[in-house]
Amino acid sequence: MTAIGGELRTVVRGRVLVPGDEGFEQASTPWNLAVRQRVSAVVEVADAADAAALVRFAAAAELPLSTRATGHSPSSSADGTVLVTTRALDGIEIDPAARVARVQAGVAWQPVLERAAAHGLAGACGSSAVVGVTGYTLGGGVGWFARSRGYAAHAVRALEVVTADGDQRRVTTDSEPELFWALRGGGGDFALVTGMEFELFDAAELFGGRILWPAEQTEAVVAAFRQATAEAEEGLSLWLTLVQFPPFPEIPEMLRGRAMVAVDVVALGAVTGPLRLFDEIPGAVLDTRRPLDAAQVGGVCMEPADPSPARVRGELLTEFSARVSDALLAAAAPRGGVGPLALVQVRHLGGALTRPRADAGCAGGIAEPYLLSLLGPAPTADFEAVVVERGDAVVDALRPYLSGRKPFTYLDSGETPAAVFDPVTLARLLEIKDRFDPDGLFRSNFPVIPPLGEADPSRVAAPATV
Secondary structure (H helix, E strand, O other), rough: OOHHHHHHHHHHHOOOOOOOOOOOHHHHOOOOOOOOOOOOOOEOOOOHHHHHHHHHHHHHHHEEEEEEEOOOOOOHHHOOOEEEEOOOOOOEEEEEEOEEEEEEOEHHHHHHHHHHHHOOOOOOOOOOOOOOOHHHHHHOOEEEEEEEEHHHHHHHEEEEEOOOOOOOEEEEOOOOHHHHHHHHOOOOOOOOEEEEEOOOEEOEEEEEEEEEHHEEEEHHHHHHHHHHHHHHHOEEEEEEEEEEEOOOOOOOOOOOOOOEEEEEEEEOOOOOHHHHOOOOOOOOEEOOOOOEEEEHHHHHHOOOOEEOOOOEEEEEEEEHHHHHHHHEEEEEEEEOOOOOOEEEEEEOOOHHHHOOOOOOOOOOOOOOOEEEEEEEEOOOOHHHHHHEEEEHHHHHHHHHHHHOOOHHHHHOOOOHHHOOOOOOOOOOHHHHHHHHHOOEOOOOOOOOOOOOOOOOOOOOOOOOOO
């Protein structure tokens, strides 16, 4: 390890850390603390040229590379790699006249949204603004504006990358159409991305927030959600969430151990008519709906901004009829108090996601009308096992209504892109991987060719008091 560190320090200008160095554990730990990535070294590249120098060295030395900006979707596939962190690549440019953002690979969504909001614009962000723009977009990106704008990857106009031969390239549909297609939804398995250019859109008229009720109102809220999503225009995004606040000390005492139900909403334009259905449900303990700008969208769901251990699972639903919601509530409801799944969420999809696009990239579209996601805290191995068991039970109960596919950004450690793409698309991705990275230098969190052991990932849970 020491030898690797010494060699790397002669190659790059950024900081190099190896096991035993002060700061290595922190630098090598992803945002999701339920996954331990056992990397051989961490390199914090200083800029794109530094990244290119590292790639050339790693290719000659046969050292596989993995890349991280914020670490929100880690997997054990990074084990044994040199982890490249891009936090120092933090440049942001907003061109309001062209409605274009240019960001470097270490940038999170929040500063981009803040700068875009100053011009009445927004980008196709997800529910959390602390997530990195690049990783989210390379995985497709299904967020607040997916119904009106499609995948975040659909908005990409160009990517700055370092290919496996160490060349710095600007990749567009004209310069490298195959690589451009693969990177827009296929993850970071094909090149080291150092920057991205993508379209912004008018968001001068935004409205949104969260409504929260006690669990006793769940059936009424679910019924209203079904009707509202049937009426919703494309500019209106509605997400239903069963919230089970775990009995952890960091949870406010008034919410600790309580089950509740929430509806989160973001409206782009004058499309708020269906919200009347929720106004008719009494007993709301919180209602944060208000006019928004883009910089406030990341706070709608009140998601945690600090690292934590969790298990996440996503599935696409072919319908959300009364029989589906009844099955979901029966399987996910707490048993004897609060359940292990902190969040059980159903996102309304449809709209722009369903329309074919010639420029879609491998992300393509989503025909399924709803997305189910499950999240449970995993502070210990025992707690994690209970979360997984309950998640399996929910999925089994809904099996007749699942398509068997899921968005790339909803893959969990141990899953592969085979759960995302049809066989033809996956075969094309494999061909592009072989063309641009024949020696397997780059290893993304969910590589198209999984490394040995990925099907049975090793996990180390972070200690905590339950």
